[in-house]
Amino acid sequence: MEExxxxxxxxxxxxxxxxxxxxxxxxxxxxxxxxxxxLGPNGAGKTSIVKMxxxxxxxxxxxxxxxxxxxxxxxxxxxxxxxIIPQExxxxxxxxxxxxxxxxxxxxxxxxxxxxxxxxEILEFxxxxxxxxxxxxxxxxxLKRRLTIGRALINKPELLILDEPTTGLDPYARHLVWxxxxxxxxxxxxxxxxxxxxxxxxxxxxxLVIIHRGKILEQGTPAELIAxxxxxxxxELGVKPGExxxxxxxxxxxxxxxxxxxxxxxxxxxxxxDLEEAVSARTAAQGISISYRRLRPANLEDVFLKLTGExxxxxxxxxxxxxxxxx
Numbered sequence: 327m328e329e330x331x332x333x334x335x336x337x338x339x340x341x342x343x344x345x346x347x348x349x350x351x352x353x354x355x356x357x358x359x360x361x362x363x364x365l366g367p368n369g370a371g372k373t374s375i376v377k378m379x380x381x382x383x384x385x386x387x388x389x390x391x392x393x394x395x396x397x398x399x400x401x402x403x404x405x406x407x408x409x410i411i412p413q414e415x416x417x418x419x420x421x422x423x424x425x426x427x428x429x430x431x432x433x434x435x436x437x438x439x440x441x442x443x444x445x446x447e448i449l450e451f452x453x454x455x456x457x458x459x460x461x462x463x464x465x466x467x468x469l470k471r472r473l474t475i476g477r478a479l480i481n482k483p484e485l486l487i488l489d490e491p492t493t494g495l496d497p498y499a500r501h502l503v504w505x506x507x508x509x510x511x512x513x514x515x516x517x518x519x520x521x522x523x524x525x526x527x528x529x530x531x532x533x534l535v536i537i538h539r540g541k542i543l544e545q546g547t548p549a550e551l552i553a554x555x556x557x558x559x560x561x562e563l564g565v566k567p568g569e570x571x572x573x574x575x576x577x578x579x580x581x582x583x584x585x586x587x588x589x590x591x592x593x594x595x596x597x598x599x600d601l602e603e604a605v606s607a608r609t610a611a612q613g614i615s616i617s618y619r620r621l622r623p624a625n626l627e628d629v630f631l632k633l634t635g636e637x638x639x640x641x642x643x644x645x646x647x648x649x650x651x652x653x
Contacts, residue, residue, distance in 0.1 A: 363534030409483030468499025564617030
């Protein structure tokens with residue numbers, strides 16, 4: 327990986343809140359033009375990482391460069407080239423949609439004519455023209471999110487940082503946001519995305535890292551990670567925990583890994599149909615009762631589960647919000 331291509335370069339990056347280390351010595355490179363994902367549950371350290379990247383939260387240890395600048399000493403040069411979409415909407419609720427964008431353009435000292443042109447382009451791009459005169463507090467959650475994303479585009483950022491951009495949205499609104507983000511990526515915008523939605527990561531990310539308790543466990547493309555850790559398919563079986571060992575005997579050549587989740591046994595495999603037949607033969611021979619079975623494609627949730635023993639929804643024991651930052 328050539329360092330001159332890196333928009334973001336972190337080495338041994340650490341963030342502490344008192345005695346609690348929210349980020350524990352991570353290395354990462356985000357390349358120009360890609361969508362790079364930070365995938366992990368709430369509390370994993372994702373928001374702490376992005377807040378250091380855009381200069382909101384000071385680094386405890388390590389090195390962090392954005393556009394080749396040391397964020398600790400040249401944050402202003404970095405911020406002028408960024409667009410930030412925080413977890414929570416921080417729009418002015420009393421102003422109309424168009425005025426929210428015009429006011430934000432003033433922070434970048436855009437000429438009035440340039441600002442007005444950019445506002446019209448953003449209203450069109452985010453499908454907000456019909457709502458341009460609506461007061462923000464009267465908008466739906468999906469419309470507010472689209473406005474927050476549009477506002478981050480006012481300065482034509484080279485790097486767009488999206489912290490859980492679709493949390494709380496219904497499926498329709500989420501897909502609309504994904505469409506606009508894909509358009510930005512196709513136009514060459516570099517994006518750093520934090521998410522705990524596996525479908526969002528699969529839809530948008532060229533590469534990603536899986537983060538758990540402040541550490542990077544794995545990195546690669548979504549397809550690479552799934553193939554490496556889970557295989558092509560996952561076979562879900564309803565079986566009593568005490569029957570797990572008996573069932574697995576003789577299946578070693580077909581199973582890449584397994585995990586017991588309550589009364590569900592997950593078997594990861596590249597040979598789903600062969601595994602189904604072998605399980606049927608094994609249960610019949612051993613008198614093992616299976617309440618249900620389902621063969622499905624493997625996904626990033628399976629990878630996270632195999633690596634951590636937790637689901638993406640479970641989160642960690644200590645949320646960063648307890649130490650002053652949400653995640």
